Amino acid sequence: MAVATGIRAGLPGRSTGARTGWRPLLLVLLGIVGCLPPATSLAGVWGRNYFPNYRLVNQDGEELRFYDDVIKGKVVSINFMFTSCADVCPVETAKLRQVQQMLGDRVGRDVFMYSITIDPEHDTPEVLKAYREQFNIGPGWQFLTGKREEIEDLQKRFGLYVRSRQEIDPLDHNVSLMLGNEATGRWLKRSPFDNPAVLANTLGYALHGNRRNPALASYDQAHRIESFDRGEYLFRTRCASCHTLGGGVAVGPDLLHVTAVRDRDWLARWIREPDAMIAEGDPLAKRLVAAYKGLPMPNLSLNEVDVEALLKFLEQQHAASGKLRTAATEDQLRPPDPPEAQPDD
Ligand code: HEC
Numbered sequence: 001m002a003v004a005t006g007i008r009a010g011l012p013g014r015s016t017g018a019r020t021g022w023r024p025l026l027l028v029l030l031g032i033v034g035c036l037p038p039a040t041s042l043a044g045v046w047g048r049n050y051f052p053n054y055r056l057v058n059q060d061g062e063e064l065r066f067y068d069d070v071i072k073g074k075v076v077s078i079n080f081m082f083t084s085c086a087d088v089c090p091v092e093t094a095k096l097r098q099v100q101q102m103l104g105d106r107v108g109r110d111v112f113m114y115s116i117t118i119d120p121e122h123d124t125p126e127v128l129k130a131y132r133e134q135f136n137i138g139p140g141w142q143f144l145t146g147k148r149e150e151i152e153d154l155q156k157r158f159g160l161y162v163r164s165r166q167e168i169d170p171l172d173h174n175v176s177l178m179l180g181n182e183a184t185g186r187w188l189k190r191s192p193f194d195n196p197a198v199l200a201n202t203l204g205y206a207l208h209g210n211r212r213n214p215a216l217a218s219y220d221q222a223h224r225i226e227s228f229d230r231g232e233y234l235f236r237t238r239c240a241s242c243h244t245l246g247g248g249v250a251v252g253p254d255l256l257h258v259t260a261v262r263d264r265d266w267l268a269r270w271i272r273e274p275d276a277m278i279a280e281g282d283p284l285a286k287r288l289v290a291a292y293k294g295l296p297m298p299n300l301s302l303n304e305v306d307v308e309a310l311l312k313f314l315e316q317q318h319a320a321s322g323k324l325r326t327a328a329t330e331d332q333l334r335p336p337d338p339p340e341a342q343p344d345d
Contacts, residue, residue: 082119108140231313
């Protein structure tokens with residue numbers, strides 16, 4: 001399995017607590033966008049003359065031209081991925097799914113999202129469609145495939161082609177996102193580990209001529225961050241794109257009561273190395289993967305200290321929810337089992 005560039009070292013958790021910590025980052029970001037020369041002077045630099053009009057195919061088998069249909073006149077997010085990537089791509093897809101949810105029905109209307117596979121031999125339109133379904137991705141975000149050389153050329157034009165790595169392993173790729181407005185010629189490279197609220201604001205407002213987001217409170221109303229809890233920080237930066245705490249099933253199960261219904265050692269190992277447990281055929285792991293449409297939870301390269309902090313945080317969340325672990329609540333709290341049992345369990 002290829003390891004995408006910077007995956008292991010590349011989970012810096014750059015964003016801070018989702019509740020408040022993104023505001024300073026946002027100001028920096030708006031500052032950067034605001035410092036660019038006037039939009040008109042950039043249009044055309046990265047426009048029709050720069051981007052080829054390659055023929056791509058989406059998850060429904062429909063043909064799209066890269067320049068005319070994908071980017072021309074649009075505000076877009078573009079990332080390169082492949083569906084069999086087990087580590088960073090699912091984390092990136094889940095993060096973009098949060099961004100899509102924040103932008104709501106604007107996606108497909110005035111913001112367009114695209115994920116382009118770099119493994120076109122494997123990722124046919126049908127495979128891309130199934131991947132979208134695994135992640136419950138809504139309309140307006142298309143998954144595209146095409147000719148390998150042309151996709152590689154697009155990566156190069158976005159400055160996302162890592163020659164030293166991809167010439168050895170074509171799937172070892174740069175996972176940065178490109179956010180841009182073709183009409184004004186403004187393009188930004190962003191990390192998929194950025195706070196989804198910041199990414200959504202860039203796509204929804206900053207790239208639309210610095211439109212002000214009416215939902216943003218004034219900076220002096222920002223909450224003070226009173227304490228810094230490592231477990232909460234890890235949860236928000238590494239887990240919250242796939243899991244809620246009391247908000248129901250997202251990409252993966254709701255984890256509010258998970259510490260009440262699972263064995264602690266099992267949980268600790270699962271959070272550290274779900275891939276190894278799935279590969280070993282751990283019966284519970286198998287049942288969970290089956291219940292979540294075959295989408296495996298990625299190995300997030302956490303160490304024991306991280307896992308302990310996460311478990312403590314999850315235990316506190318469960319305790320704060322006011323539900324005690326008793327025989328009576330056990331059933332009520334148990335996450336749903338998959339519909340049909342595996343015959344060999
Ligand atoms: C890209 C999505 C994704 C991310 C990120 C992710 N998970 Fe998961 N997780 C899943 C899926 C999907 C499952 C269901 C099992 C499966 O399909 O592998 C799962 C299952 C679990 C379970 C088992 C739940 C149960 O009922 O026993 C725990 C615990 C868990 N995840 C914790 C975490 C923690 C903690 C993090 C962050 C450090 C995290 N996950 C990050 C997708 C994700």
